[in-house]
Amino acid sequence: xxLYDMEFSGNCYKIRLFCALLGxxxxxxxxxxxxxxxxxxxxxxxxxxxxxxxxxxxxxxVWDSMAILVYLARKYxxxxxxxxxxxxxxxxxQWLAVSxxxxxYGLARARAVARFNRPWDLAACQELGRSGLAVLENHLRHKxxxxxxxxxxxxxxxxxxxxLAPEGGVALxxxxxxxxxxARVQALPGYVGMPGL
Amino acid sequence: xxLYDMEFSGNCYKIRLFCALLGxxxxxxxxxxxxxxxxxxxxxxxxxxxxxxxxxxxxxxVWDSMAILVYLARKYxxxxxxxxxxxxxxxxxQWLAVSxxxxxYGLARARAVARFNRPWDLAACQELGRSGLAVLENHLRHKxxxxxxxxxxxxxxxxxxxxLAPEGGVALxxxxxxxxxxARVQALPGYVGMPGL
Numbered sequence: 548x549x550l551y552d553m554e555f556s557g558n559c560y561k562i563r564l565f566c567a568l569l570g571x572x573x574x575x576x577x578x579x580x581x582x583x584x585x586x587x588x589x590x591x592x593x594x595x596x597x598x599x600x601x602x603x604x605x606x607x608x609v610w611d612s613m614a615i616l617v618y619l620a621r622k623y624x625x626x627x628x629x630x631x632x633x634x635x636x637x638x639x640x641q642w643l644a645v646s647x648x649x650x651x652y653g654l655a656r657a658r659a660v661a662r663f664n665r666p667w668d669l670a671a672c673q674e675l676g677r678s679g680l681a682v683l684e685n686h687l688r689h690k691x692x693x694x695x696x697x698x699x700x701x702x703x704x705x706x707x708x709x710x711l712a713p714e715g716g717v718a719l720x721x722x723x724x725x726x727x728x729x730a731r732v733q734a735l736p737g738y739v740g741m742p743g744l
Numbered sequence: 745x746x747l748y749d750m751e752f753s754g755n756c757y758k759i760r761l762f763c764a765l766l767g768x769x770x771x772x773x774x775x776x777x778x779x780x781x782x783x784x785x786x787x788x789x790x791x792x793x794x795x796x797x798x799x800x801x802x803x804x805x806v807w808d809s810m811a812i813l814v815y816l817a818r819k820y821x822x823x824x825x826x827x828x829x830x831x832x833x834x835x836x837x838q839w840l841a842v843s844x845x846x847x848x849y850g851l852a853r854a855r856a857v858a859r860f861n862r863p864w865d866l867a868a869c870q871e872l873g874r875s876g877l878a879v880l881e882n883h884l885r886h887k888x889x890x891x892x893x894x895x896x897x898x899x900x901x902x903x904x905x906x907x908l909a910p911e912g913g914v915a916l917x918x919x920x921x922x923x924x925x926x927a928r929v930q931a932l933p934g935y936v937g938m939p940g941l
Binding site: 611631639645648666671678 | 792793804806807808809810811812814817818819828829830832833834835837838840841842844845846848849863864865868875881882883
């Protein structure tokens, strides 16, 4: 299994973290975004969106972090990480949607503005991100994990950019239940961190 | 089954369209966004994000259009709409991710700026949206549907805001394969439209 990867990408880290939690080994292929390697013809043949991460599992190529999490969970995980029944599956999907919306377009974008000089409106990203954190906080006040009474790929998808929020100027002080959930994620067997975490 | 709905929302329309394709009937509960009904305590108890659509299926409440599509496909659809095997499932998830990213934060936001005076950067949204359309166009040049050789919820999720792109000032003239795919969607048995489509 090969992972086209970039160290500082929270989306790539989701896959590194999930592989670590599942005990899966893989070969890392670093993609130099600063050199534009993600926009070369050979990389675009792997992923037409020109983004990392991309997974190549013995020739099955999957792009997009959310799709890769679902692929790995279904292929190498068990019902714990991604249920098959409609309602438990929908619970996971709800939080995957939050990870793609408030968290990605709020918190991750705010971090990308602050750290990588991306051109987005920092205040608007922070506000969207905080709205997502408020939803998480409210939920985690009464539940240990996002989508079930045990961790699922919803937690793996939401955790990185939520925990990295301070890098985008969004403090986590006002979100104590998120702080406890972050500690629970970090205590999972096999957990690995990334720069900043 | 009850659908908390708003007529002009492409995200709500995804659910109305998929119910029509599955032959499912439901009760519509209009939510008056202009009156702020989506931010009332009773609505936030249904969906903590304060957004439509929300589905209430005999007490099972699911929020978020992507999660609702997955729920309905798994509960009332069949393998055609949402496969269970890892790789075919990942193919659907890839395009659901596009629907949540380039399409929602590009095309749908551009439409919201143009039609509903939302405060986002129109040119940046249009550019992101066009990058998503380019990926769709490239894929649909060789395939009739996004994630399989038949329609899946990936098509249902990507279709509305792709087809509504001109309302956000993004012309579809340069995307002939998307135009043919739109016609294929509109020819599906049970298809229903929405204002603008």
